[in-house]
Amino acid sequence: MAIGPIHIGGERLAVPVALAPMAGITDRPFRRLAASLGAPYVVSEMVASREMLHQRPLSAIRLTSAGNEALSAVQLAGCEAHWMAEAARRVEDGGARILDINMGCPAKKVTGSYSGSALMRDPDKALSLIEATVNAVSIPVTLKMRLGWDENSMNAPQIARLAEVAGVRMLVVHGRTRSQFYKGTADWRAVRPVVEAVDIPVLVNGDITDAAAARTALAQSGAAGVMIGRGTQGAPWLAGQIADDLQGNTPHPSPEGSTLRDLVIEHYEGLLSCYGTRIGLRGARKHFGWYLSSREGGAEIRERVVREDDPKTVIAALADYHWPALADDLADAA
16 A cells, blocks of 8 residues: 655645654654654654743753654644644744644643643634634644544544634544543544545554554555554654555665664764753663663663663663564564
């Protein structure tokens, strides 16, 4: 199955394969790495609109572009139309090409403040935020959401129609309700009613962990493209591989050995450069766990590097490790 280009307002996305926004993961170093490895479209971590306007340091970092390798968007979250509009203007003034509205995050600290997927419980309120954001900027605005709050309120098609009329230029739908969080499996077929309700492009999201899953998700949902989230943890090359496959090309292989070693060290150094040593070291620990999981000796090397505060020692340990193939890959080869 090959997919064609889509337009997000005036922006052309040649291959509609996107890296999902994930808090604490898809920061500037990760987005830059994914883009350099072929991800066609990357979205920033969620930025709280009021927090950004109060000049919180991490909010400023989250807004920074990943570079010129991929089309990129900034994702905003909020529960008040005024602050969403003001933040949207700030994002546009900062040079963003696309702005995304978060109506999909299921985290309690987000929904508790009536942001994220909590907005799906009140379509009128959601529409007021969408209209305020769209009217505040000239760049394209997109919207990411879930199927609904729970199985008794699967109102994604209704909100999609309201969003399209309000001027939203693309939708992303995660195939779960908020009440499901990340339990069970994503229902890609349930995204099809959203696709059929609107004329703007829709991307399907949830449990897309390889090219085969991407093809199935596209077939079941009828979506124009895919957005890949948790499958990229420890695999920033995944979006690029799926993009290759969906264009009918042979995907570039997953990095191993010295190539993977250099990539992990590049990622680590990017985190240090972005955040400084203390925060960068702390943020790198989860990535080390994902990179090293299921590799022979990986648990031992992870225990060494996550306890170490000296970057030079960490880099030396990563450089000395032999970076074997994943255990699953070895089993398949046998």
